[in-house]
Amino acid sequence: MDETQIQQVRRFNRTVTRRIGVLTDDYLGRGRPLSESRLLFEIGREGADLRDLRERLSLDSGYLSRLLRSLEGQGLVTSQRAAGDARVRRAALTKKGLREFDALDKHSQDFAESLLSALSDKQRERMLAAMAEVERLMRASAVTVEPADPAGAEARACLDAYFRELQVRFDAGFDPSRTVSADPEELVPPAGIFVIARLDGQAVGCGALKVRGRKLGEIKRMWVAPAARGLGIAQRLLDALEHQAAGMGLNTLQLDTNRALKEAQALYLRNGYREIPRYNDNPYAHHWFEKKGLPKP
Template sequence: MTAEQVEQVRRFNRTVAERVGVLHDHYLGAARPYGQARLLWQIGDGGTHDVRSVRDRLGLDSGYVSRLLRALERDGLVVVEPHPRDRRVRTVRLTSAGRTERARLDERSDALAASLLDPLDARQRDRLTAAMATVERLLTAAVVSLEVLDPDHPDAAHCLRAYATELARLFDGGFDPARSLLPDPGELRAPRGLFLVARLHGEPVGCAGLKLPAGAPAEIKRVWVRPDTRGLGLARRLLAELEERAARHGSELVRLDTNKALEAATRLYRDSGYTEVPAFNDEPYAHHWFEKRLTRHPRQDR
């Protein structure tokens, strides 16, 4: 990144903070600062929520969230209590007064959004909202984290189940994991491989595995991204991360296979520099086989 890019981001942040009123102690003219208002809105009126999931969604530390919740409790807007089946877990829900306050925040937020658009003509409004959608998408992509997990980790297992369910819907004749050349979990653990899981706001939204067999090319397996997070460039990021790790392991070649129904995946592989080659395995669900030469890096642990 360049210094000019960093400065542009900082200018953008200052402009947004000033224009939407987060610098004021009484956000949107209400009795509370922005942090409390945002937490109140996140809790929502959809029942009871795990405090940890709310905290993960907002990217806040537990101490700060606890202080915000205590302030909302004092004002009678939320109820925080232990989970009925696990008292180690705290839950939070809005009271009747909290739902009323949230509805008032929604009304005032709509009015603020309208005030941003009102001075602009129709063409400018379209440009602004389109630019906002792009910024939102890119900022969301920037907060996705990648972590190497054991294939038996609950988040990894969740991704693999979702992957198999989607293939069963897309493939002609469905998808039976028992027929596929699924890697043994041990092949996706160090030193024989690894399994990457992508998380957004604490939730697993994608995965990809890498086999690192001795004396053979590296192989990428089970690349999946949750449908509602596609368009963020996550599949490309997973692919690039596995290529980097394979190269650092000393691999000079990486391979993968895919089904004809996965047209977007096939385009991604071609666009990412993969060349179609003759079949190198007996995967019954594969119609295309690809490989890519890697730029070697000094071998090191990551």
């Protein structure tokens, strides 16, 4: 990145925050700042658990508590222990809060219309396309990829979703007990590594590296949640696994894949993997790939 790119981001931030009115304590003319208005809107008609609100809005506990106290003081919100689980607190809108929610929703709708109405048809199309692209890339920039416990709850949830998808996509279904092993104990250093991609605090993808020899490793369990596809997460997972492999002193990576997984094959080919003869007896594999000469970490 160069200084010009950084300055463009800063100019964009200044323009947007000024134009949508986040610098005042009267967001959308409702007498409160954006932070309180957004929290009110996120609680919504159905209410929300505080831990979900923290993750969704990336707020620390102390700041969330201060915002809630302010909204409670205005008579808009109540919070109490969730039914059936005393460890969880849940926020809900009062009758007054529901009326304010409706007012905020209308004012937000009116403001969005005012942004668009000042533009020509062509300008509107350009701005909406640009907004969609910025939103997608902002989501992509929020993704983190980190090593994780392959026996943990997040890993198990990812792998269960992965196996369910393979069951649907493979012609003959999928039974994980019949494929090449990648058990939790094989995916912790020095035997291997397991990584998870997270977006807004939720696990949305995973991948694993299994060491098979002094300089040889194998890529396993590459998966991205359907709702998070198109954000470059598979590339991030592969980059992370290659980086980990190089750090372990591996020089060559191999993998196998099913003929139904066309997108996976394209990913590997554009990252320098070449197709090789069969090297294992995985009954679900139709293609085998290899990459030599990993870059040093």
